[in-house]
Amino acid sequence: MNTLNHRITLAERPVGEITEDCFARDDAEVPSPGPGEFLVEVTWLSIDPTIRGWMAYDTYLPAIKIGAPIRSAGLGTIIESNNDAYPVGATVFGLTGWQEYAVLGGGMQIVPEGVSPEAALSIFGVTGLTAYFGLLDIGDAEAGDTVLISGAAGATGSTVGQIAKIKGCRVVGLAGSSEKCAWLTDDLGFDAAINYKTENVKHAIRETCPDGVDVFFDNVGGDILQAAISNLALRGRVVLCGAIAQYNDDASRPGPNNLQMLITHRGRMEGFVVLDYMDRAGEAIADLGRWVSEGKMTYRTDVVDGLDNAPEALDRLFTGANMGKVMVRF
Amino acid sequence: MNTLNHRITLAERPVGEITEDCFARDDAEVPSPGPGEFLVEVTWLSIDPTIRGWMAYDTYLPAIKIGAPIRSAGLGTIIESNNDAYPVGATVFGLTGWQEYAVLGGGMQIVPEGVSPEAALSIFGVTGLTAYFGLLDIGDAEAGDTVLISGAAGATGSTVGQIAKIKGCRVVGLAGSSEKCAWLTDDLGFDAAINYKTENVKHAIRETCPDGVDVFFDNVGGDILQAAISNLALRGRVVLCGAIAQYNDDASRPGPNNLQMLITHRGRMEGFVVLDYMDRAGEAIADLGRWVSEGKMTYRTDVVDGLDNAPEALDRLFTGANMGKVMVRF
Numbered sequence: 001m002n003t004l005n006h007r008i009t010l011a012e013r014p015v016g017e018i019t020e021d022c023f024a025r026d027d028a029e030v031p032s033p034g035p036g037e038f039l040v041e042v043t044w045l046s047i048d049p050t051i052r053g054w055m056a057y058d059t060y061l062p063a064i065k066i067g068a069p070i071r072s073a074g075l076g077t078i079i080e081s082n083n084d085a086y087p088v089g090a091t092v093f094g095l096t097g098w099q100e101y102a103v104l105g106g107g108m109q110i111v112p113e114g115v116s117p118e119a120a121l122s123i124f125g126v127t128g129l130t131a132y133f134g135l136l137d138i139g140d141a142e143a144g145d146t147v148l149i150s151g152a153a154g155a156t157g158s159t160v161g162q163i164a165k166i167k168g169c170r171v172v173g174l175a176g177s178s179e180k181c182a183w184l185t186d187d188l189g190f191d192a193a194i195n196y197k198t199e200n201v202k203h204a205i206r207e208t209c210p211d212g213v214d215v216f217f218d219n220v221g222g223d224i225l226q227a228a229i230s231n232l233a234l235r236g237r238v239v240l241c242g243a244i245a246q247y248n249d250d251a252s253r254p255g256p257n258n259l260q261m262l263i264t265h266r267g268r269m270e271g272f273v274v275l276d277y278m279d280r281a282g283e284a285i286a287d288l289g290r291w292v293s294e295g296k297m298t299y300r301t302d303v304v305d306g307l308d309n310a311p312e313a314l315d316r317l318f319t320g321a322n323m324g325k326v327m328v329r330f
Numbered sequence: 331m332n333t334l335n336h337r338i339t340l341a342e343r344p345v346g347e348i349t350e351d352c353f354a355r356d357d358a359e360v361p362s363p364g365p366g367e368f369l370v371e372v373t374w375l376s377i378d379p380t381i382r383g384w385m386a387y388d389t390y391l392p393a394i395k396i397g398a399p400i401r402s403a404g405l406g407t408i409i410e411s412n413n414d415a416y417p418v419g420a421t422v423f424g425l426t427g428w429q430e431y432a433v434l435g436g437g438m439q440i441v442p443e444g445v446s447p448e449a450a451l452s453i454f455g456v457t458g459l460t461a462y463f464g465l466l467d468i469g470d471a472e473a474g475d476t477v478l479i480s481g482a483a484g485a486t487g488s489t490v491g492q493i494a495k496i497k498g499c500r501v502v503g504l505a506g507s508s509e510k511c512a513w514l515t516d517d518l519g520f521d522a523a524i525n526y527k528t529e530n531v532k533h534a535i536r537e538t539c540p541d542g543v544d545v546f547f548d549n550v551g552g553d554i555l556q557a558a559i560s561n562l563a564l565r566g567r568v569v570l571c572g573a574i575a576q577y578n579d580d581a582s583r584p585g586p587n588n589l590q591m592l593i594t595h596r597g598r599m600e601g602f603v604v605l606d607y608m609d610r611a612g613e614a615i616a617d618l619g620r621w622v623s624e625g626k627m628t629y630r631t632d633v634v635d636g637l638d639n640a641p642e643a644l645d646r647l648f649t650g651a652n653m654g655k656v657m658v659r660f
Contacts, residue, residue, distance in 0.1 A: 060596075240590075255588070265601070270598040
């Protein structure tokens with residue numbers, strides 16, 4: 001064990017795009033766990049779009065304080081413990097922050113033996129739970145529904161699509177390159193894919209979803225949201241999972257101009273935060289684990305090495321460079 | 331009985347504001363009821379914002395055909411019948427259209443004796459049912475909730491507010507004049523009213539709804555919708571009932587730029603059409619009738635005389651001239 005805790009902290013709040021100036025690196029002392037606490041040696045980080053929001057302003061959690069480590073999910077091993085529920089040697093997953101050592105008091109999930117860090121951080125982590133509860137609980141997707149997904153080649157989107165196929169839905173994905181689109185249809189079994197950079201999105205949705213969109217799982221927001229609303233089926237549901245196209249905007253862009261469609265089509269648009277579902281995680285993990293072991297579901301990871309490269313890993317989400325769940329290993 | 335059926339028909343679809351050119355007047359023959367049909371002598375019309383949509387384009391019902399009578403709810407007396415469920419002499423309410431005589435095959439509600447035409451067309455008609463199911467079924471309003479209403483001095487809005495007060499909610503209304511605002515607080519018991527023409531709406535909502543808005547019942551859309559979303563409480567619901575501010579726009583205006591709030595606040599926005607609730611009308615009418623007879627609820631009517639003045643009555647909705655339910659008597 002080192003005596004120093006290398007950390008990446010918040011130096012400045014981002015305005016527009018995230019830049020290196022937002023981050024500082026330091027070496028603090030390794031903290032000691034107090035009563036009921038435990039010390040985790042962090043070895044993996046989960047890189048999620050929501051980190052951008054936490055850096056900038058209060059969201060469903062207060063904004064990260066200037067000077068504090070970047071808030072982030074991560075995975076590591078307990079190396080000291082004053083808490084019987086969290087024994088030394090256990091692998092745990094939860095909000096560790098961008099640092100080598102974290103003192104925590106609870107709120108972590110113990111990762112079962114045999115589950116790899118990659119699986120724990122993707123399919124069984126925030127990504128898998130977001131996809132599962134967003135599609136099935138908020139979106140009420142059922143067999144026969146047409147499910148449209150934006151950011152479909154991303155970690156969450158690709159998981160949503162596979163769950164929807166398992167549930168008997170027709171699945172169409174929006175992605176930003178022909179390579180990503182081919183992966184969706186050829187490898188993941190999507191019924192169709194739309195390259196939003198080269199196609200007229202509104203017309204392409206109409207063509208690929210001739211009976212309208214029953215569930216739109218939106219990871220992106222912006223113009224794509226408007227195009228999807230235009231094609232909503234009667235009683236269609238819009239699941240607002242993220243709005244990554246807008247996270248980096250300084251001034252807010254106008255929203256969809258066709259919300260009247262929600263009246264005429266009896267539509268519902270609903271946002272959610274996966275943290276609210278943590279008490280039901282077991283339910284999702286049981287299903288996801290079975291599907292993975294049966295070979296019905298796959299996932300990709302996009303692993304970046306080294307804690308110091310976490311800002312670059314985060315950037316990959318916003319440039320669309322990633323294909324699969326972005327994580328950092330150190 | 332006349333031998334001619336005076337009618338107002340659709341001459342042109344409106345683009346932007348509704349003008350007299352949209353309407354034509356004619357005198358057709360009084361139609362005869364076929365097997366299973368009945369003939370209604372129409373004496374009242376219900377004037378609702380949705381008529382604007384029906385004139386312009388397909389909505390939840392197909393657009394009115396050019397040359398056909400303007401589609402509209404109305405009330406009248408059955409004067410000939412080949413349908414045992416609809417006897418001669420009964421007063422009925424339903425989609426009669428803007429005409430003196432209508433042949434119908436069903437789908438009408440029989441108005442109980444003792445209920446005035448004014449009550450049948452407002453509190454027990456589309457207005458009352460829209461308010462009741464929108465607030466309680468779509469909005470899930472419960473005691474202790476803060477309920478914000480746009481178009482609050484309108485027929486639907488003023489009913490929503492009174493139901494919300496009966497249910498134990500804190501109620502704030504938005505209206506377009508100080509006279510309307512005074513009516514809401516002094517006569518209807520609203521906790522606060524905001525004059526959207528003279529006040530900073532976003533700040534005024536924050537001041538009058540310090541714990542955030544649990545239910546926003548939106549009759550208006552546009553900037554007011556955006557301001558309400560900014561003040562949504564955790565798990566707040568936005569009931570999209572109408573978007574009267576936008577009905578007359580030719581080019582669609584941008585929508586709310588803050589839909590991300592629905593994610594961070596786990597918000598839900600849902601549209602509905604009251605026609606879907608017609609099979610549950612009895613439920614609403616029982617409650618509304620009791621509240622009216624107990625003196626807990628009141629309603630205003632804005633009666634225009636003469637079928638030929640129906641276009642002018644419709645115009646009153648869009649200029650905001652009305653205070654209460656607009657109807658035509660002839």
